[in-house]
Amino acid sequence: MASTDSISMAIAAGTEAARQPSVPAATFDLPAVQHVLSELPESSSSLSDRGTETLSLEEQEKMFRALKNVIEGADAEAGNAFDLKELHASLEQADADARRGRRDSESLQSVLKVINQLWASDSEFLAQAAEILANGSRDLSWRGPIGQSGILKFFLEVISSKKDLDVKLLLHSLRLVGNSCADTNENRQIVVEGSYTLPIIRHFLNPELVHVAIPVIYNICMDYEPAHAQMAENRTAYIILKLLKDGAIKDNGALLSFSYDLVELASEQEKGIENSPDGTVWLLTQLALEETEFEHFSSLVNSLSAYLEKERFQNACISNDMVEDVLSVLRRSFSIDIDESSKEEVSGLAQIKLKINQALAEVSASSLFAEHYPLDSAIAHTLKSWIVAEEDQLQICACVMLGNLARSDEVCQVMVRDLKIHEELISVLKNGSRGAVLHSALGFLKNLAIAGDNRVSLAEAGIIPAVSRLWAFESVPQVQFSAATIARQVTISSMDNISRLLAPLSEDPDSPAHKRTYLSLLLSLFEKTDSAPIKTEIGRTVASICRTVSPKAREGDEEAKSLLEKLYTLHEGVARPVGAMITQTQWPVVRSEGWFALALMANNQSGCIAVVDCLHNEEVAMLLKKTPSGESSASDVSNDSNEPNTTQVAKDRDNAFVLVQELLKNEAGALPMSHRQAIEDLAKNSALRQLKPAQNA
Incomplete structure (x- = not known):
């Protein structure tokens, strides 16, 4: 076992190391987004082939004007120019309906016919038509009819098409879908039932479309559980995280917020976590360490905590030497900027710290943790230094994680005999720490007290007077209980420690406390x-x-x-x-x-x-x-x-x-x-x- 001096040096080195983001281990699974998407089911479009019909430019333009008239309520003069016999009657009726304020699926049947013909004729006006419809779908009153008429499904099929389509057409098709699904569950249901979230997600790879495709998925998923679940199952969290880490999603405030919100939403779904590669936890950790915005940091940490509840990701974290990075995320939570006047942010930050601590507790409870991080490891020395840190959550983290290492008499004896950890823990009990810190320190001490050889050392270091203070700690009954338990543990089969428990509270024979003992308390x-x-x-x-x-x-x-x-x-x-x-x-x-x-x-x-x-x-x-x-x-x-x-x-x-x-x-x-x-x-x-x-x- 190392000497005290070498331990102190290791503590400093371990603390510094814990602040630096690591590079992924060679064994980490960080597949490219293209590879992830290739493993998901292929989508296909039911639209007919383009170019099967021939329309003159004049005919295409008139059809487009008619469509625009229906959606935007154009002047009657524009409607009077129609001369295509097949479309004249229906569009004239639709136009009249629109002017009267009638917006229903019947009034859009003619529009659906127009866009099908524009598609079949490979018309450039289809992109403009999509733009008009996308703009119209901003109006809540149009959203239901757009879904009921089949127009939404048409453009979902466009998005699903494998053909080399004009970016403008895809852009406005996505806009239409996103606008039509905003706060409209009937349209979201159409998306989910046709499994259209995946074709939309595939457009995340297109740098010209990603800034639209991500908000579209967000609009579809928010407050609609079926879409939420489908999005998560399609590995959206990993895809977004990998694109963020690779710089494919540019630094845009709104787009980043949508991205991080989707990652967090996906982490709330069991399937979303199960389907994610092991490297997801590495991406979450590294992005959290780089993040400066509290809102984004919060989403990443909430997601990381959800992943680390699962044994597979706990093991991945340990096996790939990532625990130091998660500790760094906890440390980062103390320097992230928040609005101190915002109760929501102050409370949110406190919750984040608790969640990281809980995640680390889960990780350290694994038997694999003790194998990878023995007592002479840098991480163990870092944790030892945190026992007396100024930040409560660092103290709690250290007590819980080291306490989880203290699962055998041999380890407990080394902690007490060689590392003197019990002395630092007892000092925590004496210095007026908050209830949560006291509870975690007592929990650690209870583990150490199980080893019979440690009982005398604990008593000699003043454990009985230290815990006796806490028997009056009425605000946290768990602290009182743990403090009482330690008194029992250290006196088991120990005449010396029983004598200490029965010792007078004052050595002055004239003091009333002389006839009272620690057992009296x-x-x-x-x-x-x-x-x-x-x-x-x-x-x-x-x-x-x-x-x-x-x-x-x-x-x-x-x-x-x-x-x-x-x-x-x-x-x-x-x-x-x-x-x-x-x-x-x-x-x-x-x-x-x-x-x-x-x-x-x-x-x-x-x-x-x-x-x-x-x-x-x-x-x-x-x-x-x-x-x-x-x-x-x-x-x-x-x-x-x-x-x-x-x-x-x-x-x-x-x-x-x-x-x-x-x-x-x-x-x-x-x-x-x-x-x-x-x-x-x-x-x-x-x-x-x-x-x-x-x-x-």
């Missing part, structure tokens, strides 16, 4: 809290102390006798938390631990008095009447137990019977006569033989 929390898990956890701490100290005291150990005396004489109500273990029903094993602990307590005269105090709780007293005789039903024991209900009930019965025997032996008048008589009757009716406490496996 924990018992005060028990009396104040309404949280059943916290009450139970405090009970487990008392039970753990009894398990360690009581057997040694019976064997004559003087230190154990002294600790047992402190336990009972300085802590009124010390058995009440154990009663909470018995009355809870969520964890059957914990209930059995409670009966066993009360039996141990009752073996000592002072402890017996504490048990009698506990029996003032009517629920505990009632359970004591039922349990030794086996009257407590299997329904009292949760099926969450790893053992059969009958086995658990038998353990409770045996331990409760021993408790009854010890009470009768040691209560020394603490029990009122009526209660003693009831317990004597209970003892007679319960079992025929003396039982020893049945400890749990």
Whole structure:
């Protein structure tokens, strides 16, 4: 293991490295957009071949004027010039309808006939007709008729055509589709049912059309789930990201906003994520690191977080050494410019940081993470430096990710013995950090405390005084619970740490605090809290102390006798938390631990008095009447137990019977006569033989 000096150098190097965008690893899958599109289903157009009809230029022009008249409501004079017999009557009627303000699909049937003829004759006027129709479709009243008449489908077929078409025709065809679908679900349905989103997406590759094609897809998808899903399934997110990274989508404010919004929309769809290449996460990360606009940064981070919820992309991130870059995105979130006066942006930035942190937590929870990033890696040293960072979210990130590495006794021991991480975590507990930081630091410390060899080191570093402050942290019950859990963990089988928990709060014998201990503070929390898990956890701490100290005291150990005396004489109500273990029903094993602990307590005269105090709780007293005789039903024991209900009930019965025997032996008048008589009757009716406490496996 490296020395302290070399670790400090590695921290600095790791932090710097985490700020620099990386280049994609050779193994990363970053296919070209053309290749991605080639893997998607080919589209075909149902339009007839062009050039199958012959119309004179004059005829084409008159047809175009007639169409324009219908859409734009031209002067009657223009309508009077019609002389094509086949079209005259229908266009004249359509023109009259338009002038009267009538806009319906019937009035557009003549227009559909015109554009079909213009297509069949390969007329240049078709592009102009498309422009007129696209302009008209800006008007909401035209959108429904354009869809119902078949005009929308016609231009969708134009867009789908593989023919080498005039860019102007394609441009205005796209405009018509985009305008017609704006806030019009009936037209969006036409697009989706014909699977036309993909042909539109293919035009992203055309630099002359991409600035229109992207907003068209946006108009089709916004607030319309079927189009949203189809767009995502067509790998739109990857296509846009790759084009952005390659510079094919130019720096245009509105176009970039549409692009990033579509990427984010696609990331909300399961299929959209499943169909994306692994390299999508690399593109998202690199673009986020380059982005300066908060709105765009937000879309990228939201998308990245969605991808990193999936195991495949977590593994891709780890295997391609990308975790440093994701950490850099978190760091970048602290320097991105926002409007501090905007509640929306301030709140949005806070949410982004939480999402990145959650993504990193998911990544670090993978077993692959520990393989690629051991404790001597640069990323581990960077995270270690973040434990005491000024930014809350960096501290949380460090605690969660390193805490996820602390999954074996060996790793936990190295973290404490060699890296001294516990000292930095304890300093976090002492410096008035916010609840979320405290919670993450406590979670990390709980992992470290599991390794038996670490308990003394944690206690020597002041863990008990540090967590005792947090037992009064009422605003965040999770912090109180974790702080109580650590007190239990560090005292398991440790006489030294039990002694620390029972140490006076003041060394001054004249101070009232001299007769109060850290356990006194924990018992005060028990009396104040309404949280059943916290009450139970405090009970487990008392039970753990009894398990360690009581057997040694019976064997004559003087230190154990002294600790047992402190336990009972300085802590009124010390058995009440154990009663909470018995009355809870969520964890059957914990209930059995409670009966066993009360039996141990009752073996000592002072402890017996504490048990009698506990029996003032009517629920505990009632359970004591039922349990030794086996009257407590299997329904009292949760099926969450790893053992059969009958086995658990038998353990409770045996331990409760021993408790009854010890009470009768040691209560020394603490029990009122009526209660003693009831317990004597209970003892007679319960079992025929003396039982020893049945400890749990």
